[in-house]
Amino acid sequence: MQDPNADTEWNDILRKKGILPPKEKPREEEEEEEDQIIQQASVVKSYEDMTLEELEENEDEFNEEDERAVEMYRQQRIAEWKASQIKNVFGEVGEISGQEYVQEVNKAGKGIWVILHLYKQGIPLCALINQHFSTLARKFPQTKFLKAISTTCIANYPDKNLPTVFVYFEGDMKAQFIGPLVFGGMNLKVDELEWKLAESGAIKTDLEENPRKQIEDKLMTSIRCTMPVTNNSDSEEDY
Structure with missing residues (x-):
């Protein structure tokens, strides 16, 4: 059998075709x-x-x-x-007006995720989300976190739709969360909001599972434990 490491024209052809491995140095x-x-x-x-x-x-x-x-x-x-x-471009929540919307959101730049919170003073859940935004902006400085008073960006925007969070990537809207029911009310925890935003792709969370699911599982377990136990045999005798 011919030596596969020999310097021959035939072996060179076989190496180019991938039939023989590269010649050992x-x-x-x-x-x-x-x-x-x-x-x-x-x-x-x-x-x-x-x-x-x-x-x-x-x-x-x-x-x-x-x-x-x-x-x-x-x-x-x-x-x-x-x-x-790139990693530490932002790190805090910026406040914008309607005049800045296009420049700060739609023209944020290539590869930039933008998360915008439309809020109003005097709405407790809006204030809570603004607090959570500050925490998340520090944790994910590569994502641009913004907030704006709703009516300065969208004229006559109804208060019933607040809080509202829009998620943009390279100027295109990728997700929207509108109204208090979406956020679960004043019981909203920062890690729950983190998970929700991570599902949109705007941030890369280190959470392994939805923290809201843990709360729901505990609630269902609690409900099952408090429900009365029905004895099937006794029910049949009553009939």
């Missing part, structure tokens, strides 16, 4: 590549402890390998900075 080449990776990583590591001024002072002494290492370090730092900026 000699151990010396693998060790040489590993040494280069380790050496480059150590060079990058050495630059992490240098200030920008020190890098500029030593720039004239850089060889080709140094320049590659510095470029790797620069790209790494840029990627880390961009990730931190």
